[in-house]
Amino acid sequence: MAAFPLRREHFEIAIICVLKIEGDAVEALLTETFSGLGKAEHDENFYTTGILGGKPIVLVAPRGMGTLNAANAARDMRQSFTRIKLALVTGVAGGATSTPEGDEILLGDVLISTQILQSDFGRNYADVVKIKDGLADTLGRPRQELANFLNHLQRSKCVQVLTKRINEYITEDCLVDVPYPGHGNDHLFPSDYPHRHRGDHLACICEVCTSAGDPVCDEAQDSKCDALHCDIGTCVRRRRIQDCQEPVDIRSGLSQQQILRRQNANPVSGPALPAQIHFGIIASSSQVLKNSKLRDELVTTRNVIGFEMEGAGCWDTFPTIVVKSVCDYADSHKNKQWQSYASAMAACCARGIVEEWQTSQTMTNSSRSGRPF
Ligand SMILES: [Zn+2]
Ligand SMILES: [Zn+2]
Structure with missing residues (x-):
C-alpha cells in the first residue's frame, strides 16, 4: 500500500544516528517503511527508509562513534542518495548547564545546532583541562537554504509549536517503552565537585x-x-525542577489533561518535566567530553550549548543540523541513565523538524496523480 512509490533520488532528508538506541527511537516513529530501493555499488552503508512526519527519510548508522565514522557514512550515502538537502544528526548529547542567554538546560531538553564548532579536546582527564590550540573552529556558515530553514525554526511561533509537539509525541508514541527517569535523577554537580x-x-x-x-x-x-x-546534597538547584509542581508549565503548551496523562503514566518517577528546546552552537569532537572545567570554558568562551561526536563529520557532505537531547552534563559524573529517554526525545524533535521542512519534490503516485509531500 505504499503511498509513496519512491526512488532513491526522491529522498531529501537523511537522519544519522550512531547508537542503536538512537536509531531505534527514530525507527519507532516511522509510519511506513520501504525496501528494495538498493544503493550505489561502492556504498557500504545499510539503510532504513520510511515515512517520518509525512515525508520520506533515510536513516543510517555510522559504524562507530566519532566525526570520522560519521564523515565516511555521509560520503557513502551521498553516492546512493544524491538529492539529500537536509541531514539531521539525531540522538543524545552532553549539555551545557545553561544557554548564553541564561536559560537553564536540563536533562531531556533538546538542543538544535545553529552552528557546529569542531573541537579537539586532547586527553580529557577528569581533573585536567587540555584544549589544543587552534583546534576549536566554527565550521562554515550554513548554506542559504539551511540558514533560511534554521531562521524559520527559531521563530517564536515555530519554537512554540515544536515544543508542544515533542512533549506530545513523547507522551503518545514513546513513553510506554521509554519511561521518564524522573527529575529527581537530574543531578548537576558543581563544576569543582x-x-x-x-x-x-x-x-x-x-x-x-x-x-x-x-x-x-x-x-x-x-x-x-x-x-x-558523590554527595547529591551538593548538587546545584535547578529552578525548573523546583517549579515543576505547578499545574501547567506555560512554555510546554501542554493542557491540563495531557499533564494528568503524564502523571498517570509515571506513577513512580512523577510527572515528566516538559522538555524545552534550545538553539545554539554545538561542539563536535571525536572524543567524549567528561570534564566540567573544559565544558564551562567552551560555554564561556565559545557560547557552546552542547557536546556531541558526529555533527562535524556530516557537515562537509550535507547541510546538517544536530538535533540532540541532553543525557548528561559532559562532566566526570556522567552516566547512561537518561540515554533512552533522551534518544526518544531527540527522535520526537527530529519528527517535528521534518514536519516543518518544505520539500521541493512532487511525487507521482505509483499509478497516477501528482501528490506533493
Ligand atoms: Zn582513586
Ligand atoms: Zn560522581
Whole structure:
C-alpha cells in the first residue's frame, strides 16, 4: 500500500544516528517503511527508509562513534542518495548547564545546532583541562537554504509549536517503552565537585585520588557516583525542577489533561518535566567530553550549548543540523541513565523538524496523480 512509490533520488532528508538506541527511537516513529530501493555499488552503508512526519527519510548508522565514522557514512550515502538537502544528526548529547542567554538546560531538553564548532579536546582527564590550540573552529556558515530553514525554526511561533509537539509525541508514541527517569535523577554537580575516591569513606582503599588536588585514578573515572559516594546534597538547584509542581508549565503548551496523562503514566518517577528546546552552537569532537572545567570554558568562551561526536563529520557532505537531547552534563559524573529517554526525545524533535521542512519534490503516485509531500 505504499503511498509513496519512491526512488532513491526522491529522498531529501537523511537522519544519522550512531547508537542503536538512537536509531531505534527514530525507527519507532516511522509510519511506513520501504525496501528494495538498493544503493550505489561502492556504498557500504545499510539503510532504513520510511515515512517520518509525512515525508520520506533515510536513516543510517555510522559504524562507530566519532566525526570520522560519521564523515565516511555521509560520503557513502551521498553516492546512493544524491538529492539529500537536509541531514539531521539525531540522538543524545552532553549539555551545557545553561544557554548564553541564561536559560537553564536540563536533562531531556533538546538542543538544535545553529552552528557546529569542531573541537579537539586532547586527553580529557577528569581533573585536567587540555584544549589544543587552534583546534576549536566554527565550521562554515550554513548554506542559504539551511540558514533560511534554521531562521524559520527559531521563530517564536515555530519554537512554540515544536515544543508542544515533542512533549506530545513523547507522551503518545514513546513513553510506554521509554519511561521518564524522573527529575529527581537530574543531578548537576558543581563544576569543582570531583568525581573521585573519597578518603573520608571507610571503604576507600585508593592511594591515588582521595584528597583534593590528587589526580583522579582510572578506576574512579570508570565508576558510578553511587560507588564513589558523590554527595547529591551538593548538587546545584535547578529552578525548573523546583517549579515543576505547578499545574501547567506555560512554555510546554501542554493542557491540563495531557499533564494528568503524564502523571498517570509515571506513577513512580512523577510527572515528566516538559522538555524545552534550545538553539545554539554545538561542539563536535571525536572524543567524549567528561570534564566540567573544559565544558564551562567552551560555554564561556565559545557560547557552546552542547557536546556531541558526529555533527562535524556530516557537515562537509550535507547541510546538517544536530538535533540532540541532553543525557548528561559532559562532566566526570556522567552516566547512561537518561540515554533512552533522551534518544526518544531527540527522535520526537527530529519528527517535528521534518514536519516543518518544505520539500521541493512532487511525487507521482505509483499509478497516477501528482501528490506533493
Ligand atoms: Zn582513586
Ligand atoms: Zn560522581
